[in-house]
Amino acid sequence: EIVMTQSPATLSVSPGERATLSCRASQSVSSNLAWYQQKPGQAPRLLIYGASIRATGIPARFSGSGSGTEFTLTISILQSEDFAVYYCQQYNNWYTFGQGTKLEIK
């Protein structure tokens, strides 16, 4: 099983600043990596797939990068609605999610 490790567990950032979230795979997943956002009481929402491709309707301030085992989600100018939990997911060998990063207001 491919293990996905996200860091940090919690990230405190002020609105208007940049947030950088990391995700590491225990073995290469090529570019088969997605990022999801989940707000309290809501289902997850797809943000990024193919490591760097924004899903339909996702604002340009969200960007993904990386390949192989190291991936990054960057939110360039944080808006109030961006504070949520973010999960990475590999789909190179079935599916595994990371444990999540909680992005909170500083």
Added chain:
Amino acid sequence: EVQLVQSGAEVKKPGESLKISCKGSGYSFTSYWIGWVRQMPGKGLEWMGIIYPGDSDTRYSPSFQGQVTISADKSISTAYLQWSSLKASDTAMYYCARKGAGDFDYWGQGTLVTVSS
């Protein structure tokens, strides 16, 4: 518009059986895999399994193999997740999601299952 609509919240006792549903609309239901994802209270996302409604090809996560059964009825565009004997540890939110280009591009609203004596 693609939609996945799940059945409502359930409260069950340990040992009881349960089948929850996920109805797809706005796309060709038989052409996309549907996955199930568990989220225990306050915890992260866990992939349980996936089914291709076109031919009912089904795959399970090793963690959930033998614990649940995934099925689909393509005539009514609905996928199912069922348990034969619930445990308290099955208490969780369960999501269905459509497999897009590998990722899960559309999600149901979730079904909360509570198992308590």
